[in-house]
Amino acid sequence: MHGFEQTPLWRHTLAPQSTDDPEREPREHLRSAYLQFRSTVEPLAAEISRSMPMFTDHSITHVDALWDTASLICGESFPLNAAEAFVLGGAFLLHDLGMGLASYSGGLTAIENDPQFDDLMASALARLRRTDPSARGAALERSAREQTVADLLRLRHAEQAERLVATTFTTSDGEGFYLLQDVVLRQTFGSMIGRIAHSHWFDVSDLRAFEQPQGSCIDHPTSWEVDPLKIACVLRLADAAHVDQRRASPYLHAFRKPTGTSHDHWYFQERLTRPRVQADRLVYTATRPFGRDEAAAWWLAYEVIRTIDNELRRVDALCADLDRPRFAVRSVAGADSPARLALYIRTDLWEPLDARLRVSDATQLIANLGGKDLYGNKPEVAIRELVANAADATRARRVHEGDYGGAATIRLSSEDGEWWLTVEDHGIGMAPETMVTALTDFGHSRWLASDMLNDFPGLLGKGFQPTGRFGIGFFAVFMIADQVEVRSLGYDEAPRSTHVLEFRHGVTGRPMLRQADFHERLRNSGTLVRLKLREAPRTEEGLFQTTNRRLSETELLHSRMTRLCALSDVDIKVQGPDDSQPVRIIQADDWRRISRSELFRRVYRREEASHLDRVVYDGYEKVFIDRARDLHDPDGNLIGRAMMASGWEIIHPDLRWMQPPEASIYVGGLYADEIKFCMGVFCGYPLTADRLRAFPLADSAEFRRWLEAQADSVGEGKWSDPVDLWYAGYLARGLDASAPRLPCAQSTRGQLNAHELREWLQGRGEVLLVAGASVNWFGQAGRSTQFFTFEGIGVEIPDHALIVGLNPAWFYPEEVRPRPRDERFVDAVEPPSGWDARTWWYDTGNFGSVGLVVRTIAELWEIDIVEAVNLMEPLAMQDDCDHRPLLETADGAGLHVTAIRMRRPGTDDIGESR
Structure with a gap:
């Protein structure tokens, strides 16, 4: 006898009753059929542990224990007849069997052919890469596949349980059999057992589908009606409580x-x-x-x-x-x-x-983190987030249908003295319940939700990558508006199914969901967001943050949106107050094929620029046409068109106080961030949830290839002067390129690149590395460099001195690529005061141009880096003593400079080798 046969629930229903039991025969029939059912299921349940070894027990032991747990929950007087107990026992047997691959006639192939397999696989790969960015190759693929199979088995096990009563299994000699072998009972109760087994994965509210009882089997007493709702409740409670x-x-x-x-x-x-x-x-x-x-x-x-x-x-x-x-x-x-x-x-x-x-005050959190406290005083981010949502929905429909060219449309209008902004798309739209969760649940991303994967299987597997991933972007609209209206029509729905979600008082009031009035209905699937601007767009607090009257609101809208959406992979249309109809300003992905000149003008908008800026842009456009080069990802896709630029290439010497140029980084085709000392565009990925920090998509090898090519073109280009070359080297090495043709140091002879540095070092036993921040300099092509104090007084630089940047910049964000550190000096400790060469080299000195200089010195002196660093003599302010060397100046006052002195082993005090 099995243990479960001692439980009250079994004893009161399927166990033998008194000798004069009038229902003895049908009860014995059900008991015998259940025991057969159980013996057939037992080996199949044992297979679950092979597919889900990390999960707790789901074998026949768990099934048997459910009789005991159900007995506790039901109590002694709970009304359950023998037929209902049989159905309940069958549901116990089936409910978890779908967690084993053996329950699928197609085995692993059946799981891999599931419509959601590719989506879950893509999600698992992304998750594993976030956990371990260095993970690559077959091991990563294998781990992601194992996780995906486990996820799908868990996701599908309940619905698979419903199918198993009617599934034919085959023995080794080809004979077919069913788990429940009694034909009459299988035909009478099989479907119900399967549906109840499935229901343990339902929400409680969905159990109302079982509201109608089923009449008794023709071989059973009339009173043995079966109430599936009651049985489904017992199953879910017993399973949850075990x-x-x-x-x-x-x-x-x-x-x-x-x-x-x-x-x-x-x-x-x-x-x-x-x-x-x-x-x-x-x-x-x-x-x-x-x-x-x-x-x-x-x-x-x-x-x-x-x-x-x-x-x-x-x-x-x-x-x-x-x-x-x-x-x-x-x-x-x-x-x-x-x-x-x-x-x-x-x-x-x-x-x-x-x-x-x-979160004690969720409303206040959303108001803060959904607005200026997250994005800063950048109202244009509100449009960016709305356009990102519209582009995501359009892109999703394109992936789903395979051929769809919808547009995102941005409208700005003035109505009765109020300014309104509208962003509309004809993408996949939203059902009413999706509108509520996606637009009111702060931090909920609809694109990763299970209902999205169910309604549109294959999106992630086909490469769909949403720009919005954190569920916070929509709330940016409340930076610029309190009154917001969202209309949406789900994919494949009729216009009458359009619903409206209204926010009348920002995030402080409760939004209202209603069915759209006739005039509000959308004719095609998609979403329309309409908001009343809190401030007029052309004010310092408004959408454009400008009081400039030279351009109209329509011209400002065209200009700002063109740059904001410059790399969009969906069509972008705008309609300002002066436009009779929407105007397409961006054709999907056209940035990849338009001319360099057109791309430059798209990103560096001249409409709003001052006269001086327009002159500068005109000059840089010529440089960009000549020097810009493409970047590609490992699959050959274009992910950037840019050039390095110091900021001084075409600037008149009188204007060299201007800021260096910056290239734009676009995430999901929309502007996100900039990178200094470059011009052009890069596709990027976000470093933060607000997408205000980003970095180019190019991997380190491609980025280095582009940098080296840029370094060569700068070194040979007709636009380059010594200042341009100096800053180009500073940028290239700050991004870990070697750039051998670009200068790495200044000497009395002029700038030195890697080859020239080696020549300069020949025969020298002493080198003085002078901090570039100590002196100013000026150079012209073909002439020696002149050095000055920052007051403009001439400085005499010793012949054995090199001007270098002792604190080079590392342009990679630390989370993308940490600055390189020489682990041989990891134990070095900064002294309480002063300067230590070992800690400087570990943290700062071993990269950039100064790193190249020190390594070249060590190589030519035939010593290793450890010895070279140990040879360094810091000449700086140390312990209230000034050890800095004094250089001669034209006014006789002299100039103290921070420096590092290095002497080759075996060199005398005057710097000559012995």
């Missing part, structure tokens, strides 16, 4: 060695004893307290018990509403607070205070 030692054997834990959250699941369930019933509550206890190192497992137990409590309460409410029998157990002791649960599941030497991160 968390104890029977599901987490310590021996299996030792063999499988689960990690992460799986480990915590095993750990807490291994400690929980069989729950008991006290009044109308389940009471969970543990065999021993949870210590400090086991706190994570305790908190997971708390969350699981809260879930069980919530299930019990919701099911009880459903049964009360539908006049169904109520269960004996309706809540869990201690679920209402960690301190109360600790009375039953004890902790050791720590207090279970609920110190989770929480």
